[in-house]
Amino acid sequence: MLEVNKINTFHGKIRALWDISLTIAEKEIVSFVGGNGAGKTTMLYTISGILHPTSGTMEFLGKRIDGMSPHQIVKMGICFVQEGGKPFPDMTVQENLEMGAYIRETWRNKEEMLEHVYNTFPLLKQRVGQLARTLSGGERQMLAMGRGLMSRPRLCMFDEPSYGLAPLLVKIFFVSIKTLREQGMTILLVEQNVRQALEISDRAYVLENGRVVLEGRSGQLLQNDHVKKAYLGL
Amino acid sequence: MRRAISKKFFYPVLVIFFSMIMVMMPPYVSPYTIILLNSIFMYIVLTVSWALFSGPTHYLSLASAAFFGIGIYVSAILGDKLPLLVVIGLGGFISFLLALLVGLSSLRLRGMYFTIFTFGLSELIRHSVQWWEVNRTGTVGRWVIGVDHTTVYYIMLAILLITLVVAYILKHSKYGLALLSIGESEEAADHIGINVNAMKIITFAISTFFMGTTGAIMATRWTYIDPSIAFNPLFSFMPVLMAIFGGIGHIFGQILGASVLTLLADVLLTKFPYYYMLLYGMILVIVVLFLPKGLTGLKEEVKKWQEGRSFK
Amino acid sequence: MRILEGEGVRKNFGGLAAIAEVSFHINQGEILGLIGPNGAGKTTLFNLISGSLAPTAGIIRFKGENITGMKPHQICKRGMARTFQLVKLFGNMTVLQNILLGSLFGTPKSILQSDAVNDSSKLLEIVGLSGMGTILAKDLTIVNQKRLEVARALATKPELLLLDEFMAGLTPTEVSLAIELIKKIRDRGITVFMIEHVMKAMMSVSDRIIVLHYGEKIAEGIPDEIATNPIVIEIYLGA
Numbered sequence: 138m139l140e141v142n143k144i145n146t147f148h149g150k151i152r153a154l155w156d157i158s159l160t161i162a163e164k165e166i167v168s169f170v171g172g173n174g175a176g177k178t179t180m181l182y183t184i185s186g187i188l189h190p191t192s193g194t195m196e197f198l199g200k201r202i203d204g205m206s207p208h209q210i211v212k213m214g215i216c217f218v219q220e221g222g223k224p225f226p227d228m229t230v231q232e233n234l235e236m237g238a239y240i241r242e243t244w245r246n247k248e249e250m251l252e253h254v255y256n257t258f259p260l261l262k263q264r265v266g267q268l269a270r271t272l273s274g275g276e277r278q279m280l281a282m283g284r285g286l287m288s289r290p291r292l293c294m295f296d297e298p299s300y301g302l303a304p305l306l307v308k309i310f311f312v313s314i315k316t317l318r319e320q321g322m323t324i325l326l327v328e329q330n331v332r333q334a335l336e337i338s339d340r341a342y343v344l345e346n347g348r349v350v351l352e353g354r355s356g357q358l359l360q361n362d363h364v365k366k367a368y369l370g371l
Numbered sequence: 372m373r374r375a376i377s378k379k380f381f382y383p384v385l386v387i388f389f390s391m392i393m394v395m396m397p398p399y400v401s402p403y404t405i406i407l408l409n410s411i412f413m414y415i416v417l418t419v420s421w422a423l424f425s426g427p428t429h430y431l432s433l434a435s436a437a438f439f440g441i442g443i444y445v446s447a448i449l450g451d452k453l454p455l456l457v458v459i460g461l462g463g464f465i466s467f468l469l470a471l472l473v474g475l476s477s478l479r480l481r482g483m484y485f486t487i488f489t490f491g492l493s494e495l496i497r498h499s500v501q502w503w504e505v506n507r508t509g510t511v512g513r514w515v516i517g518v519d520h521t522t523v524y525y526i527m528l529a530i531l532l533i534t535l536v537v538a539y540i541l542k543h544s545k546y547g548l549a550l551l552s553i554g555e556s557e558e559a560a561d562h563i564g565i566n567v568n569a570m571k572i573i574t575f576a577i578s579t580f581f582m583g584t585t586g587a588i589m590a591t592r593w594t595y596i597d598p599s600i601a602f603n604p605l606f607s608f609m610p611v612l613m614a615i616f617g618g619i620g621h622i623f624g625q626i627l628g629a630s631v632l633t634l635l636a637d638v639l640l641t642k643f644p645y646y647y648m649l650l651y652g653m654i655l656v657i658v659v660l661f662l663p664k665g666l667t668g669l670k671e672e673v674k675k676w677q678e679g680r681s682f683k
Numbered sequence: 684m685r686i687l688e689g690e691g692v693r694k695n696f697g698g699l700a701a702i703a704e705v706s707f708h709i710n711q712g713e714i715l716g717l718i719g720p721n722g723a724g725k726t727t728l729f730n731l732i733s734g735s736l737a738p739t740a741g742i743i744r745f746k747g748e749n750i751t752g753m754k755p756h757q758i759c760k761r762g763m764a765r766t767f768q769l770v771k772l773f774g775n776m777t778v779l780q781n782i783l784l785g786s787l788f789g790t791p792k793s794i795l796q797s798d799a800v801n802d803s804s805k806l807l808e809i810v811g812l813s814g815m816g817t818i819l820a821k822d823l824t825i826v827n828q829k830r831l832e833v834a835r836a837l838a839t840k841p842e843l844l845l846l847d848e849f850m851a852g853l854t855p856t857e858v859s860l861a862i863e864l865i866k867k868i869r870d871r872g873i874t875v876f877m878i879e880h881v882m883k884a885m886m887s888v889s890d891r892i893i894v895l896h897y898g899e900k901i902a903e904g905i906p907d908e909i910a911t912n913p914i915v916i917e918i919y920l921g922a
Contacts, residue, residue: 172854174824221769260721271696274768274848275721275880293803300767301851303720303880305921329854370855545787545796552773552784559771561755562733562764564788568754587892 138163138323139184139215139292144193144203146183153179155347156193159319161292161325166318168326168355170368171344176219177327180344181294183218184325186210197292212240216290220297222281226270230261233269233280244287254283259312260306274301282310286317293317294325299333311337331368335359342370350366382623384537392530397521405520406592411633412527413589414613416534418629419622420581421610423538424574426619427550430481433607434473434489438466438498438579440602442586444500447596455518459526459587463586466583467576474572490607497602505599512597513591526588531616534581541574550574617660618667627666685744686711686843687763692741694724694898701727703898704741709843714875716889720919723895725878728846732904733765734758745843760791760896764836765845768878770828774821778831781820782806782838789839803838807828809859810834810864820891825852827917833864837873844868846877850884861887875912882920886910894919 139161146154160166165284169177176193182188184195186207195203199322202210211217224233236252239248258279264272269280278301299307307330314324314337325347328334335341342350343364351358358364365371399404417435425432434537442462449458477488504511552560553567561567590596609632617628635654639647662668687709693700697806702724709715717725732743734755743751750758764785773781779800786799794802807813810830816824820831829849836844846865850858862884869875879885885892886906894902894915902912909915916922 170854172857173826173852273722275725279721297852300720301848301880303718303919304882305919306721307880307922329852329857331854366856368854368856370859418854483899545784548776548780548784549788551776555775556771558735558755559767559773559835562735563785563835564756564759564790565784566754612684655867 138165138198138281139325140194140196141184142194142196144183144195146179146188146190148179148202153347154183154190157344157347157349158193159342159352160172161323163323164318164321165340166314166324166326166338168338168341169344170327170328170331170334170341170364171363172368173329174346174348175344177344178296178349179347181296181325181327182232184210184294187217211288211290214289214291215294216285216288217293217294218285218296218298220300222275222277222279223268224272224277224280227268229266229268230264230272230280231266231286234287236259237254238289240288247287250287250289257286257316258283258309262340266277269279275303275306278302282341290322291300292325294327296327297329298326299328299330305334331364332359335364373421382539386532390528390532393500394525398522402520405524407634407637409520409523409527409589409592409632409648410637412524412531412587415626416527416531416581416585416607416627417606418610418613418625419534419538419618420578422614422619422622422625423541425569425577425591426577426614426625427547427554428571428572428574429554430575431486431611432489432575433611434493435579435582435602435610436602436604436606437493438470438582439586439606440497440500440598441466441469442583442588443515443590443593443596443601444513444552445583446587446590447515450516450591455522455526455588459530459584463580463584466579466586470576470579471572473644476573478568490604493602493604493607497598500602501598512595513660515594515596517594518588518591520592523588527585530581530584530588535622535626537577537581542622543580546570546574611658612655614665616655616665618665620664621667622637624667643664684875685709686713686746687876688742688744689732690742690744692728692731692743694727694736695739698906701898702731702738705895705898705900707893707900707903709874709876711842711874712871712872713890714888716885716892716906717876717878717895718880718885718892718915718919719895724898725895726847727898728895729765729847729876729878733763733845739872755757756788759839759841760840763845764789764838764839764841764843766829766832766847766849768847768851770810770825770832772828772835774818774819775818776820777805778812778820778823779816781831782834785835785838789841803834806834806837809837809867811860824846826857830864837868841873843874843876846875846879848878848880850879850881853881855883855895858884876879882910 141157142158143156143158144154145152145156169180171177183190186205190203194201197213197215234251238250260276262281263282269277272280282298298310311333318324324335325337326334338355341355341358342349421435445465446458477485480488527529534641549565549570557567613628613632614625616632618624636651639650643650662672664671685765689707692702692705699879731738734753734864737752742749745761750863760866782803783799786802810833811855812827812830823831851862853861858881863874866887885921890904892906892909893900894909902909
């Protein structure tokens with residue numbers, strides 16, 4: 138579904154990604170793990186079009202997407218839920234969610250998707266009319282995830298979805314990831330919570346200093362010595 | 372904060388050198404030059420004192436005209452009753468007091484709201500003075516005791532040097548650092564022991580002191596003033612433009628911006644009397660577009676352009 | 684000795700009680716944890732304690748003194764410091780300058796600039812940022828930014844440190860390092876009050892934990908008691 142081939146991305150003069158290649162197949166849950174500054178968020182920024190690679194190619198559903206602007210990439214069916222959520226602060230919870238459906242909006246679909254999001258995140262339903270700015274950190278995260286889902290993406294990318302979430306909500310979130318996959322969505326997760334990310338994903342890539350140093354089935358990576366020592370604190 | 376020895380002494384030495392030249396100049400140049408230099412000194416003081424507060428804290432004040440104008444009015448009202456230096460001091464002092472009041476009343480305002488509040492206040496003062504003059508005093512304008520240009524020159528130079536010294540000392544002291552931190556995150560600054568409110572108000576008031584003294588001395592060159600001259604909003608906008616043009620982050624940039632723009636206005640006015648505003652505006656726009664950090668950012672921009680890479 | 688006490692603390696925003704009649708205390712030298720679902724009022728409680736917000740009702744006492752309604756800088760000078768959920772650094776200033784400001788302004792008696800610079804350099808080492816003094820704060824990674832915020836707070840020589848989600852976004856290995864740092868801080872005689880969602884840290888490092896839910900304290904006790912409390916499991920921990 139998504140094929141990334143030897144891309145290099147720079148932040149100003151500094152190369153953040155070095156010849157990264159990866160593939161994601163339909164209905165897979167893939168995670169990127171790695172320490173801070175490893176390049177995971179840069180990877181997501183590149184796929185979503187916020188940053189452009191200076192070399193290499195990216196293909197989504199057979200079409201070249203490197204060089205496209207973010208809104209075109211959203212139209213193609215990739216959604217990116219950023220770290221900390223970043224909802225629109227002066228709009229209500231409902232308005233934020235509705236904004237998520239902006240590109241693919243039809244009235245029928247919007248109501249249906251809203252229903253679905255509220256079922257996945259009941260806390261949002263409680264706060265329907267509240268301004269996003271008045272929500273707590275974790276609630277904003279949830280709102281942003283809900284908003285991302287509204288555009289009915291084929292591929293959903295989450296940057297640190299468990300950041301600042303209460304353990305119960307983290308569990309709910311990871312369960313809903315599985316539900317999303319059953320509904321046909323492909324998921325890409327970037328997570329510091331390495332254990333949980335590996336437990337829920339099918340495959341994973343380990344990034345260090347902008348390069349892929351390990352990849353494979355998540356179950357195997359959980360047993361890998363380097364992963365255990367460097368990330369799992371074992 | 373830690374600089375190599377040579378750099379630390381560079382600017383002070385430069386300033387001392389220039390001031391020595393300035394002090395010795397008057398007998399050797401034409402009256403026209405002296406008048407021009409007075410204008411340049413005036414704008415440098417307005418710009419540097421404006422940037423004293425607004426630079427590091429990012430609270431963009433558009434009330435400079437109010438404090439400058441108060442200085443002018445103090446001169447107009449008391450100029451014939453008190454010695455010149457006392458009048459100048461009073462101009463600064465009364466501005467300072469008013470600024471304390473303004474500061475206290477605008478504490479909760481941030482960003483755009485603060486800016487508009489200061490502008491509105493300035494206009495309010497202008498209209499209030501106008502109303503008072505018309506209804507209570509019976510006249511709109513006032514005559515000001517004239518003072519010869521050379522005396523104005525030396526007094527302005529003194530005010531300029533004092534302003535620069537104060538600005539420099541403040542910037543390199545722990546209070547200067549604290550002001551910068553207020554501009555970055557007021558809440559964090561408050562939480563590490565910085566009395567943010569007090570520091571904002573006092574710094575703001577200090578900056579207006581210099582504006583008031585400048586107004587008091589410069590009033591003497593106009594001989595006739597009225598509220599629309601004294602509180603002309605241009606005296607609020609120009610310091611901002613000059614600071615941005617020259618480079619708001621450095622005192623040298625503020626001096627440069629004020630000097631260059633004042634000179635430029637003068638040159639354009641004499642050479643292109645019909646188009647000068649247009650040309651002036653265009654130059655401003657071009658510089659701000661291509662040099663967001665002002666003239667002092669020129670070195671940086673050239674370096675960046677040479678290196679080429681940028682984040683799309 | 685109770686270094687911090689809150690009695691009947693309440694905070695209303697309009698008609699909504701963000702914090703409703705919460706009473707709590709921290710003993711000197713302990714590490715007290717604060718947990719609760721998102722939106723329970725944890726950061727609001729910190730804001731009330733540190734002076735960012737004034738309570739609608741109730742009293743807060745720090746080292747026996749009533750600090751209710753005091754401004755943050757006054758409270759800081761009395762010996763309390765905090766970090767923020769969303770890091771609030773002075774981004775365009777260097778790492779050292781950030782810490783230096785804490786050193787210069789955070790103590791009741793002013794100190795010599797040279798002493799402040801020395802203290803700040805030492806703090807750099809303690810939090811693990813050695814050699815990074817001249818880097819701009821905004822250019823640091825998130826983990827290092829959090830470390831810097833702690834260093835800056837420590838520079839004010841606090842007796843009580845409030846940590847707001849210090850471990851968020853850390854890998855398990857980084858969490859272990861952070862736990863070591865907190866223990867180091869405790870060993871220097873500083874009492875710690877921490878909000879966390881990372882249970883591994885919370886359970887291993889806290890002496891006691893209090894639980895907030897919809898602005899009310901619903902549980903208090905040692906980690907084992909909290910971990911097995913059925914209500915806490917239902918509303919916060921999950922099965």
